Amino acid sequence: MQNAPLSAPKPGEGALLWTLKIFSGVLILLILILHFLVNHYWAPNGLLSHAEVVAYYQNYPIVPFMEGFFLIFVVVHSLLGVRSIALDLRPAPRVLRGLDVLLLAIGLIASGYGIWLLIRVTGWGG
Amino acid sequence: MSDEKWTVTFIVFRKKDEQPVRYDTFTLEVSPNEYVLDAVERIWAFHDRSLVFAHACHHSTCGACGMRVNGVERLTCITPIREVTRNGGTVRVEPLRNFPVVSDLAVDMSRLYQAMDVVHAQAVHPLDAAPLEGDGIRPPRQVPQPEEEGEFLRLADCIECGLCVSACPVAGTDPAYLGPAALAGAQLQSIARNPDLLSVVDCAEGVWRCHSAYECTAVCPSNVQPGWRIMDLRRQVVAQRIKALLGQR
Amino acid sequence: MNEPKKLHSRGVLDWFDPRGRQVGGWGFIINRISAIGLTIYLYLHLVMLGKLAQGPEAFDAFIATAKQPLILFGELLVIIAGLYHGLNGIRIALTSFGVAVRYQRALLIAVVLLTAAGSLFFAIRMLSIH
Ligand code: HEM
Ligand code: HEM
């Protein structure tokens, strides 16, 4: 038997991305539970008005930061997850490269937009 | 053995060349203590000589007789009919998934053999490199070491039957995935002893393609516990990468 | 090598078909479905939160239209999915580093029980608020 050409180097998804996925996952679990508690338990009416959200952000200045990190980690995690599902389909290298660009763009736009939103709503910068 | 007789209907997957799949039905008198493979042989011998299937040893050693019995991967030579149906019941027999069908119940397992070759899977390996989790044989503690140079070797458990590849949900969409048996074969050699394996398994078609369904471990007839071995291999990969980061290769 | 032949597989359908699957296989199926659901929700959620930037009227009007049983039920589904996927994520994280792999079935059962308990808690809470 010859060595089949299966093992040509093609990392694609390595220990680094996986570890990032796991750590982002564990981090978001904590904040997600907090998020559910805030939205459905502690807030008297479930943070269901603009005024309440603004007050929540302004009264606890740590909250916008927390939400910002949450946002970035959850976006990174979900896009890595989507990429991992796509890899299960063994995309052609060109398709994978295109997908990488697309996911990167979605990630950057979503993070930028979410942070802009936080800053706007908190009222920082006017 | 009792001479208890059951009437069982076998629904058998049939496919030749490019013809569409069809299912043929055969109703047989069987002893519930016979094995599914016995019934398949009987169908071939007395009902339809064109039925194609693979087997050799009849005692769970050659790994040729894997099929899906009622939707679950089984080594048919050791699966008693009693375990998979009842008197008057049916048994659905299909070829393994995730391999190309050669004809009827016979599949082409090249992808498994090639993957075993890629990781240089060994027929024997040192006892202390092959710990088993679970109820298996548990070297190295209970086993005395040889007094002179050298170490005890033991035969690999894996009989290369392909059940795990068939049961894996990912192997069906990714033909290049090394698969449970081959990753288990890599784990048994340990990356520390065999650093070349690192690049083979730390990639999209290696340990990271696994999504922890543990279907491989559930169907493996030979106590390889491929699911556990893939997880252990991940641990090894991450440990090696951290070591490399810290510059102590 | 010969030209590659078609695998005997239904492809993506086999990811999700629970027939013949064992406990771990069910865990995988639900994890993947919840992951896809959460991902869709996340980006919808971000778009909807854009209303926060349009001032109180826009956001409060949006919340008012969202207070329908169907949407509340959807929110509950999101909570269930989040709890299951997150807790199962911990299970996968542990086992991926070789911890407690032998107990993966027991861990999955614990994940399901915790998810059920947490979902019940939030369901009761939501019913009593709204
Ligand atoms: C709450 C804490 C969370 C934890 C601990 C967590 C953990 C994980 C882990 C370990 C995986 C890998 C599963 C595998 O490869 O089989 C995963 C996959 C994934 N996660 Fe999460 N996750 C969390 C939240 C989320 C959220 C909120 C989203 C979406 C917005 C998400 C989206 C995904 C996606 C799309 C995948 C890929 C699914 C797959 O491979 O089947 N996760 N998650
Ligand atoms: C069904 C339950 C949910 C409700 C009612 C809800 C509601 C809200 C509300 C009112 C806000 C703005 C105030 C705040 O920051 O707390 C918010 C922000 C946020 N939510 Fe949720 N949410 C839910 C579930 C989720 C889930 C499952 C995720 C993750 C996949 C998520 C991700 C986020 C993020 C990232 C932000 C911050 C966005 C930003 O401004 O940049 N939420 N949510």
Ligand code: SF4
């Ligand atoms: S690991 Fe088990 S199921 Fe897989 S090929 Fe080897 S013996 Fe068969």
Ligand code: FES
């Ligand atoms: S016939 Fe050899 S393993 Fe079943």
